[in-house]
Amino acid sequence: xxxxxxxxxxxxxxxxxxxxxxxxxxxxxxxxxxxxxxxxxxxxxxxxxxxxxxxxxxxxxxxxxxxxxxxxxxxxxxxxxxxxxxxxxxxxxxxxxxxxxxxxxxxxxxxxxxxxxxxxxxxxxxxxxxxxxxxxxxxxxxxxxxxxxxxxxxxxxxxxxxxxxxxxxxxxxxxxxxxxxxxxxxxxxxxxxxxxxxxxxxxxxxxxxxxxxxxxxxxxxxxxxxxxxxxxxxxxxxxxxxxxxxxxxxxxxxxxxxxxxxxxxxxxxxxxxxxxxxxxxxxxxxxxxxxxxxxxxxxxxxxxxxxxxxxxxxxxxxxxxxxxxxxxxxxxxxxxxxxxxxxxxxxxxxxxxxxxxxxxxxxxxxxxxx
Amino acid sequence: xxxxxxxxxxxxxxxxxxxxxxxxxxxxxxxxxxxxxxxxxxxxxxxxxxxxxxxxxxxxxxxxxxxxxxxxxxxxxxxxxxxxxxxxxxxxxxxxxxxxxxxxxxxxxxxxxxxxxxxxxxxxxxxxxxxxxxxxxxxxxxxxxxxxxxxxxxxxxxxxxxxxxxxxxxxxxxxxxxxxxxxxxxxxxxxxxxxxxxxxxxxxxxxxxxxxxxxxxxxxxxxxxxxxxxxxxxxxxxxxxxxxxxxxxxxxxxxxxxxxxxxxxxxxxxxxxxxxxxxxxxxxxxxxxxxxxxxxxxxxxxxxxxxxxxxxxxxxxxxxxxxxxxxxxxxxxxxxxxxxxxxxxxxxxxxxxxxxxxxxxxxxxxxxxxxxxxxx
Numbered sequence: 001x002x003x004x005x006x007x008x009x010x011x012x013x014x015x016x017x018x019x020x021x022x023x024x025x026x027x028x029x030x031x032x033x034x035x036x037x038x039x040x041x042x043x044x045x046x047x048x049x050x051x052x053x054x055x056x057x058x059x060x061x062x063x064x065x066x067x068x069x070x071x072x073x074x075x076x077x078x079x080x081x082x083x084x085x086x087x088x089x090x091x092x093x094x095x096x097x098x099x100x101x102x103x104x105x106x107x108x109x110x111x112x113x114x115x116x117x118x119x120x121x122x123x124x125x126x127x128x129x130x131x132x133x134x135x136x137x138x139x140x141x142x143x144x145x146x147x148x149x150x151x152x153x154x155x156x157x158x159x160x161x162x163x164x165x166x167x168x169x170x171x172x173x174x175x176x177x178x179x180x181x182x183x184x185x186x187x188x189x190x191x192x193x194x195x196x197x198x199x200x201x202x203x204x205x206x207x208x209x210x211x212x213x214x215x216x217x218x219x220x221x222x223x224x225x226x227x228x229x230x231x232x233x234x235x236x237x238x239x240x241x242x243x244x245x246x247x248x249x250x251x252x253x254x255x256x257x258x259x260x261x262x263x264x265x266x267x268x269x270x271x272x273x274x275x276x277x278x279x280x281x282x283x284x285x286x287x288x289x290x291x292x293x294x295x296x297x298x299x300x301x302x303x304x305x306x307x308x309x310x311x312x313x314x315x316x317x318x319x320x321x322x323x324x325x326x327x328x329x330x331x332x333x334x335x336x337x338x339x340x341x342x343x344x345x346x347x348x349x350x351x352x353x354x355x356x357x358x359x360x361x362x363x364x365x366x367x368x369x370x
Numbered sequence: 371x372x373x374x375x376x377x378x379x380x381x382x383x384x385x386x387x388x389x390x391x392x393x394x395x396x397x398x399x400x401x402x403x404x405x406x407x408x409x410x411x412x413x414x415x416x417x418x419x420x421x422x423x424x425x426x427x428x429x430x431x432x433x434x435x436x437x438x439x440x441x442x443x444x445x446x447x448x449x450x451x452x453x454x455x456x457x458x459x460x461x462x463x464x465x466x467x468x469x470x471x472x473x474x475x476x477x478x479x480x481x482x483x484x485x486x487x488x489x490x491x492x493x494x495x496x497x498x499x500x501x502x503x504x505x506x507x508x509x510x511x512x513x514x515x516x517x518x519x520x521x522x523x524x525x526x527x528x529x530x531x532x533x534x535x536x537x538x539x540x541x542x543x544x545x546x547x548x549x550x551x552x553x554x555x556x557x558x559x560x561x562x563x564x565x566x567x568x569x570x571x572x573x574x575x576x577x578x579x580x581x582x583x584x585x586x587x588x589x590x591x592x593x594x595x596x597x598x599x600x601x602x603x604x605x606x607x608x609x610x611x612x613x614x615x616x617x618x619x620x621x622x623x624x625x626x627x628x629x630x631x632x633x634x635x636x637x638x639x640x641x642x643x644x645x646x647x648x649x650x651x652x653x654x655x656x657x658x659x660x661x662x663x664x665x666x667x668x669x670x671x672x673x674x675x676x677x678x679x680x681x682x683x684x685x686x687x688x689x690x691x692x693x694x695x696x697x698x699x700x701x702x703x704x705x706x707x708x709x710x711x712x713x714x715x716x717x718x719x720x721x722x723x724x725x726x727x728x729x730x731x732x733x734x735x736x737x738x739x740x741x742x743x744x745x746x
Contacts, residue, residue, distance in 0.1 A: 027459070032466040033407050040573055082647060084639050088462070089584045092406040096577030097632040100625035107622045208414070208477075212470035219459045219467055256481040262474020269467060273457060281456060 004129040007142050009247050011128050012261060014148035015201045016213050016239030021155045022194045023214030024235050027222060028170050033088070034191065035214045037076070037095035038069040039198045039207035044102035045069070051105075062199050069195025072098060073188065125205050125247075125257040144203065151200045158193060159232075166190070167228055205258050212262035213239055220272040223279045242268050296336040299326055301345050301364035304356045317354045378503070379616045385505045386608030386627060388513040389569060392520050392562045394582030394604025395597045399555055401583040402535045402593075407465055408447065408556065409579030412563045413572040414469040415446030417476025420567075425483055432509070436564050443560040446472050451552070500571030502612065502623035509568075516565055520558050524597075531555055532593055570624030578604060581631035588642035607631040659706075664734065666703045667712060669693040670723050671731040684716025 026032050042065040049064025072094055079090040128144040140146070159166070169176040169186040176183050194214070201210045221234035245268075246261030253260070274281050303325060307316040315321065322333040337354065340346040345360035356364065393409075400408050419442020423435050446468045453464040524531065530551050533541040541548045559579065566575040586599035611627030640647045672693070673685045691700050704721055707713035712727035723731070 027463045030460050030462050032460075032463040033410070036407075036410065036466055036469065079639070082639060084588060084645055084647075085584050085635075086401075086404050086406070088404050089401050089406040089580050092410065092576060092580030093584055093632060093635055096573055096581075096628050099573050100577070100628040100632075103622060103625040104629070108620050208470050208473045211466050212474055215463055215466040216471065219463045222459060223457060250478075253478065253482060254485060255479075256474075256477040259474040259477030259481065262471050263478055266467070266471030266474070269471075273453065273459075279457065284456070 005251075007129045007145060008125055008257070009244055011142065011144040011148055012125060012205070012243035012247055012257070013240045014145065014152050015205055016217070016243035016261075017236045018148055018152040018155050018197050019201055019210060019213035020217045020235040020239035021159055021232060022190060022197055023218040023239075024221065024228075024232055025166060025170055025190055026194065026214060027218040028228075029190075031191075032215050032219075033091055034073065034076075035194055035198055036211050037072055037091050038191075038195050039202055039210045040095050041068045041072045041098040041102070042199055042202060042207065044098045044105070045199075047102050047105045051109075062203065065199040065202075066192075066195045068098065069198060070188070070192055073191040073195070125261075147200045147203065151197050155193060155197060158189075162186070162189070170228075205261075209258040209262050212265050213243075216262075216265035216269045217242065220269045223272050223276040238268055238272075239265070293336060293339050296326075296328070296332070297340040297343065297345060298363070298367055300336055300340055300354075301356060301360045302368060304346065304354055305361060305364040305368070308356060308361075314353065318352055319354065379613065381507055381510055382502050382505050382616070382623065383609045383612040385510045385513055385569060386502065386612045386623070387605040388510070388517050388608075389562075389566050390578060390582065390604030390606070390608030390627070390631075391601040392513075392517050392604075393566060393575070393578040394586070394600035394602070395524065396520065396555075396559050396562050397579035397581075397583035397604075398586065398593070398597045398600045399531060399535050400559060400579055401587065402596075405461065406580045406584075407462070407576065408450075408559060409563055409576035410573075411450065411465040411469040412443040412447060412560050413567060413575045415472035416440070416443040416560075416564055416567060417473050417572075418442050418479055419445075419476075421476055421479040421483065425479065432568065433512070436568075439567065440560050440564045442472065443564060444557055447556045447560065448553070451556075500567065500569045500574065500624040502569045502615070505569060513565060516561060520562065523554070523558060527551065527554065535593070570627060574624040574628045577628045577631060578607075581628070581635050582607065585631075585635045585638035588638040588645045603631070603634050607634060662697070662703050663707060663710075663712070665694060665697070666690060666700055666707060667723070667727055667731055668734070670713060670721065671728065674723060674728075682716070682722065684720025684722040686719055687721065690721065 023035070026035055045065035045068030046061050048068075049058070049061045052064070053060050075094045075098075076087065076090045079085050079094065080087045085093070129142045131143045133140045133143050133146055165176070165181050165186055168179070169181060169183045173183045176186070198207075198210045198214075201213060205213070217235040217238035218231070220238050221231045224234050225231050242265035243261050246264040247257055249255075249264055250257040250260035272280065275283075277283060278287075300322070303322070304317050307313045310316075316325070319333050319337055320330075322328050322336075323330060326333075328336065337346060337348070340360070341348065344357055345363055347355050347357050349355060397406075397409070400406055416439035419438040419440065420435050421438075422442070423429070423438025426438075427434055429435065450461070450464040450468050453459050453467070454461040459467075530541070530546060533544075533546065534548060534551050534555065538548055541551075563575050563579070566578060570578065582603035583596070583600040585603050586596045589599055590596050607627050607630040610630045612623055614630070615621040615623040615626045638646070643649055669690050670685065673689060674683075677683055687700060687704060690704070694700060704713060707727065708715065711724055712730060713721055714724050716722040
């Protein structure tokens with residue numbers, strides 16, 4: 001690995017970890033699309049700040065972008081509080097509007113500014129190592145490494161300091177308010193963190209990747225665990241794996257790094273969605289099938305109990321006859337009987353007649369008694 | 371004026387009008403179902419479809435590319451539905467996930483084909499920001515055909531879509547295929563968005579779904595009128611934006627349309643009768659005044675009942691003021707009561723109830739008492 005390859009991976013991993021932390025709370029608080037909105041309006045902040053300071057490399061551009069992010073949140077909340085527009089619609093009105101303003105400003109002054117809207121929105125991680133920090137001629141490494149590292153440290157510090165408040169305001173806003181924790185403060189604080197994280201991450205990776213980095217690891221982590229602290233760990237790990245995997249995929253295909261990271265994160269979510277223990281689609285389907293079989297097994301024992309020692313038992317208690325009484329297909333009946341045999345509820349005599357075992361009889365009696 | 375009416379302007383304005391009408395009326399359902407941001411997700415999710423269609427067919431005709439975009443957009447929405455229906459991950463997270471992952475995939479495909487020598491695909495710029503100036507008369511005809519299909523499907527499934535928007539579970543209990551209807555409606559929205567992509571671009575297309583519908587919602591409580599109004603608002607914003615951007619140099623069409631649509635929302639939220647902020651403030655003021663009048667009236671009645679009714683008498687404004695402790699000065703209220711013939715001056719300093727005022731207080735007391743009896 002060359003030095004710049006290592007640097008790109010380090011920046012991507014730091015960005016992934018920094019984004020995953022606030023992302024967990026966005027997903028839990030159903031505010032996921034706020035980060036989408038924030039990541040779009042950043043354009044306006046950058047453009048306006050550029051007109052103020054006239055320098056594209058000024059750190060004030062980032063400040064402007066973060067302020068527009070918070071402004072978006074304030075506008076969305078104000079519009080929602082009128083009760084005339086639901087929050088989702090408010091988001092859908094506010095951010096395209098601010099984004100439009102940004103685009104109009106750029107194209108009105110296209111001659112005076114060289115602002116590449118593509119680069120702002122898409123970002124290019126591959127260039128990150130060229131933007132370096134140096135003091136007195138000493139090279140201190142890429143700027144992205146420092147900025148993402150700083151954001152990560154701040155996010156971790158804030159998380160540790162306000163963990164209890166965040167947890168309570170997220171899971172029980174009413175209780176948090178009654179204890180005097182001011183959910184509104186938590187809300188705006190979180191949104192400010194999201195804004196700053198998005199702006200910094202976006203500087204290196206582009207707006208769409210920010211959305212993927214915030215939401216995909218958190219959503220996947222939520223499918224794996226029920227504990228907030230575990231969810232944070234899993235989300236960070238998933239984000240870092242996605243960032244590194246995406247980098248190598250991009251390297252291998254010679255394609256956009258940001259795009260590959262987003263795609264790999266999507267794949268990771270997809271795998272989790274299908275295979276997560278107890279909440280994955282496969283495990284849900286398996287459990288549903290087991291419940292169906294176990295219910296059918298109980299039905300079978302009751303049916304057998306009902307006809308046991310009766311003259312018609314000879315005819316009724318056979319697999320071929322189950323379809324008529326329990327409305328089972330032949331194949332399903334066979335599966336149920338095999339399953340019941342395995343569980344020791346039912347036995348088959350050589351001529352194909354079904355008999356209850358003593359276990360099966362007590363099971364059936366127990367259910368009937370209920 | 372001549373320059374405003376030239377051929378290109380008319381084409382662009384017509385195209386924008388049709389687009390606005392379709393997205394506005396379909397957007398009404400998305401807004402009512404609190405799924406306003408589907409437009410955002412679909413428009414981003416369309417990118418890989420667009421690029422894949424180009425890679426597979428090499429075609430540059432917009433119909434093939436748009437079909438690819440529509441397929442990807444719809445696929446994205448189906449995944450959103452699958453995730454939000456079968457897991458604890460909510461609709462908004464599923465939307466964000468699908469939009470970013472699909473868009474990322476689109477970027478991968480795009481950078482991949484740009485490495486190939488024959489890659490001459492229209493830039494990503496056009497997809498992101500749209501290019502209304504590139505609209506041809508042929509495109510407008512296509513818009514019109516699609517609009518005709520969309521509106522006839524909307525009319526055909528009107529009742530079903532209405533139930534889907536307001537009470538999905540009721541539809542399920544009636545045995546309606548709500549899931550299929552959901553997919554059909556989402557499919558229509560996808561078609562509208564994909565059409566708009568090349569004109570106003572990804573981000574702005576999502577605004578065309580939300581803004582006209584949110585504005586229309588303020589003016590009416592009936593779905594039919596809302597859909598109609600949203601269509602009109604969308605079409606109006608489209609035409610106004612197209613004309614403005616031709617009249618003023620370096621004013622891009624798509625963002626201008628969105629700005630105008632946003633302005634329509636602002637006007638609707640403030641000025642709409644009944645729901646609007648101004649109407650709400652007036653109503654609140656009116657209620658407050660009515661409560662104040664009634665309170666002073668009751669105070670007068672209370673003072674009066676402490677004396678012999680037979681002998682006419684009055685009470686000073688100070689006495690009344692003392693009774694409404696913590697409220698503002700009563701002089702204005704008394705003057706208002708006088709002008710409504712509910713209270714009258716008694717001498718120069720004092721006030722008394724008129725017969726009409728007394729009747730009104732008695733009616734209030736009666737109402738309160740019967741209300742209390744009711745509760746018992």
